């Protein structure tokens with residue numbers, strides 16, 4: 552049978568190009584605080600599963616959901632999948648990436664205190680102090696071993712997302728006196744500015760600058776730090 556193709560064919564999903572022909576974008580429901588999946592320790596992913604169509608689909612759905620809600624990151628347990636996968640954007644110019652079975656190691660006692668929010672704790676902000684420099688090793692979406700030394704905001708995002716894999720939410724670590732609902736946060740700003748005495752971890756040391764340095768995955772955290780250190784110093788001076 553001959554099928555005539557209309558001359559003015561408008562595709563149903565004109566943008567963006569889909570990685571799986573015939574599969575449309577899926578925006579997943581984000582679990583809210585109180586759902587047990589957010590408190591479970593997530594299961595490691597079998598590396599052999601990474602390149603399967605089912606796993607790629609999960610990664611694409613995570614990326615699409617993160618994009619829909621303008622998140623800097625999203626962890627699989629937040630969409631009711633208790634597996635050790637996070638998607639995150641470390642650096643806006645590089646685009647989002649997928650980390651499977653990530654392992655984090657703090658590289659400094661210095662902390663960076665940042666106001667955080669979470670798609671699973673809707674409408675709140677709170678200040679969390681976290682190690683300002685970390686090493687992370689993971690498998691990427693092709694199953695390759697990768698590693699970074701991260702400093703500043705990228706280190707915060709990585710720790711926030713990877714905490715989800717251990718059933719930890721940022722409000723567990725936030726100074727409770729800094730917690731604010733979003734309309735009040737927008738109106739009054741940081742709660743710690745209203746304190747009579749500033750919190751001890753807000754010292755006078757300058758914040759460490761942002762840095763994303765890819766390092767060979769076979770190095771130990773200490774070896775990776777030694778390799779990355781010259782770049783970290785220059786970003787600190789910026």
Ligand code: ZN
Nearest residue numbers: 668669670671
């Ligand atoms: Zn979160």
